[in-house]
Amino acid sequence: MSGKRVTFKNLWLAILLILPQLFLVFTFFYWPAGEALYWAFTLEPPFGGEQQWVGWQNFETVFADPLYWNSVKRSLLFAFSSTALAMGIGLLLASFVDRQLAGYKVYRFIYFWPYAVAAPAVGLAFRFIFAPDAGFVSAINVWFPGLWNPALDGFDAMVLIVLANAWSMVAYNFIFFLAGLQSIPRSLVEAGAMDGAGAVRRMRDLQLPLIAPTFFFLIVINITDSFVNSFGIVDITTGGGPARATDLMVFKIYSDGFKGKDYSLAAAQSLVLMLMVCALTFIQFRFVERRVHYS
Amino acid sequence: MIERTPLLNFTTHAILIVGLVMLLLPLWIVFVASTHDFRTVNTVPMPLWPGSHMVENYVAAWTQSGFGPKMLNSLVMAIGVTTGKIAIAALSAYSIVYFRYRLRMVFFWLVFITLMLPLEVRIVPTYAVAANAFRPLQVLLDVFGMSWLLESVTGFRLVLPEWSLLNSYSGLILPLIATATGTFLYRQFFLTVPDELLEAAKMDGTGPLRFLFDILLPLSKTNMAALATIMFVYSWNQYLWPLLIVTDPAYGTAVMQLQRIVPGPLFGEPPRWHIAMAGTLIVMLPPLLVVVFMQRWFVRGLINQDK
Structure with missing residues (x-):
């Protein structure tokens, strides 16, 4: 960490300034994380009383449950497909806006709007647009009766929530890709053009390798955000159904812990999810950042 | 552009327009549906x-959901998170960057x-921890023997009051402030401020607090605007946390209300999609309006963050 050459020496003031942040981080982050760890290894007796230490039993229950693996599988499918879609479209739009033809500022301005829309609002909008008997997509059912019905067909429901999440994430990816592309010195791209590389070739061999750090940064952000957004979208559109086809991890933790009142199981699941997200960030810092070079 | 590429230019415009339609169509459909x-x-x-039923639909939606107090709650929450975050982020980043003490790096990583x-x-x-936000601190005091020490010295036992976050604005606001996003934005900014500024200020006999409030904070207005926009959107759009912490409708937020206005085929209720x-x-x-009006600062803050 690069520090300042000149600093103040007033120790008590320094501590006082950082104390509010430390109090909040301790109360709402470190303490709860520790408590989740404790809960995950204990069991609350159904009729009250002290928590009992049960070792790995909660985890064994969780991992032995096929419904849990179902939710992990669906979450990963959701995370990867919406990430691929949102990043692909974001990159495509950013690379074309980066050509700076007439009116590109208008696109840059409007493409960002979906970022401001809350996940459950996106969910409700998409629920209407993709409703089988009203809205926009239902027109398919006029021509091919019964082809589209996210309330009955698990695949349709997954498509619905993936599209909703991808739509809300495109804006964020677009802005970061555009910033990455615009940070590449213009002279470099022009030199490529002078050497006879066409626009597509320049994109593939010059611009894309140079924005690789942005690319990997966005993968982590997108996957993490897919866990964050998933609750709002799933809760409003499908409620985890049909037949648990969209029972994603955060939604399952919510329904097990707060609807089913089984905190021990929910804590064990939370811990696994927290470890997954931490591992993802760790991989990002440790391996990916090292292999990608700016120069 | 560098070379003449009429075909590529045509494709560019075509794809950008398709993108525009894709991103705006859902918003347009929502708007159109709300006017029929x-x-x-x-x-x-x-x-x-x-269609021509816009006013009556909006009046119906507003009164049925009681959006008046709900929007107000959302506003209190969003403004509370925004100002709280900016204050705490600026103070803690200032402590980490402008003071030299051993625990600095520990705090930074924490x-x-x-x-x-x-x-x-x-x-x-x-x-x-929502039932009593002071519990972690109390346990910490007990464990490290501070309460015992205090009790044996003064005969007074330090018991922090119970502080429930359920159904309160502090419950809606505080857990959302307890993250590091703003702190990093501010740290990043403080590191770009030239050292000479502090040298000059010190030479003029400026103390640490005065330097922060009279010199650094006014310089950080752009950062503040960016952070404010990000935090406003983030906190207005919160859904899961308010859903858990609020059971009393008097503290309900606007986004929570979405769960209640989903028209379902349940109970034979007609699908009133227009409302x-x-x-x-x-x-x-x-939040859409905030983003539209603050976009310039917003984008700058978003890009600088986390890097």
Whole structure:
């Protein structure tokens, strides 16, 4: 960490300034994380009383449950497909806006709007647009009766929530890709053009390798955000159904812990999810950042 | 552009327009649906041009959901999170960057690690402290013997009051402030401020607090605007946390209300999509307006963050 050459020496003031942040981080982050760890290894007796230490039993229950693996599988499918879609479209739009033809500022301005829309609002909008008997997509059912019905067909429901999440994430990816592309010195791209590389070739061999750090940064952000957004979208559109086809991890933790009142199981699941997200960030810092070079 | 590429230029425009339609179409459909009556909104395929029932739908959506107090709650929450975050972020970043003490790096990492886990991912444990937010501190005091020490010296036992976050504005606001995003934005900014500024200020006999409030904070206005926009959108759009912490409708937020306006085939209730879509638009409008008006600063802050 690069520090300042000149600093103040007033120790008590320094501590006082950082104390509010430390109090909040301790109360709402470190303490709860520790408590989740404790809960995950204990069991609350159904009729009250002290928590009992049960070792790995909660985890064994969780991992032995096929419904849990179902939710992990669906979450990963959701995370990867919406990430691929949102990043692909974001990159495509950013690379074309980066050509700076007439009116590109208008696109840059409007493409960002979906970022401001809350996940459950996106969910409700998409629920209407993709409703089988009203809205926009239902027109398919006029021509091919019964082809589209996210309330009955698990695949349709997954498509619905993936599209909703991808739509809300495109804006964020677009802005970061555009910033990455615009940070590449213009002279470099022009030199490529002078050497006879066409626009597509320049994109593939010059611009894309140079924005690789942005690319990997966005993968982590997108996957993490897919866990964050998933609750709002799933809760409003499908409620985890049909037949648990969209029972994603955060939604399952919510329904097990707060609807089913089984905190021990929910804590064990939370811990696994927290470890997954931490591992993802760790991989990002440790391996990916090292292999990608700016120069 | 560098060379003449009429075909590529045509493709560029075509793709950008398709992108525009893709990103705006959902918003447009929501708007169109909110301007038709019950019968028209349920026709398949639905019309793609606004109808004439806009005012009555919005009035109905607003009064049925009681959006007045709900929007106010959302506003209190969003403004509370925004100002709280800016204050705490500026102070703690100032402490980390402009003071030299041993624990500095420890504090830095303690705050930095919180970036990894968003609130939704650790919702179960966070909810556990909601009943009494002072409990962690109390346990800490007890464990490190401070209460015992104080008791044996003064004969007074330090017991912190119970502080429940359920159904309160502090419950809606505080857990959302407890992350590191703003702290990093501010740290980044402080590191770009030239050292000579502090040297000059010190030579003039400026103390640490005066330097912060009279020199650094006015310089950070752009950062502040960016952070404010990000935090406003982030906190207005919170859904899962308010859903857990609020059981009393008096503290309900606008986004929570979305759960209640979903028209379902449950209980044989007719699908009143026109009202639901009007409600959706009401809920999504405030952050959308903030982003539209603050976009320039917003984008700058977003890009600088986390890097």
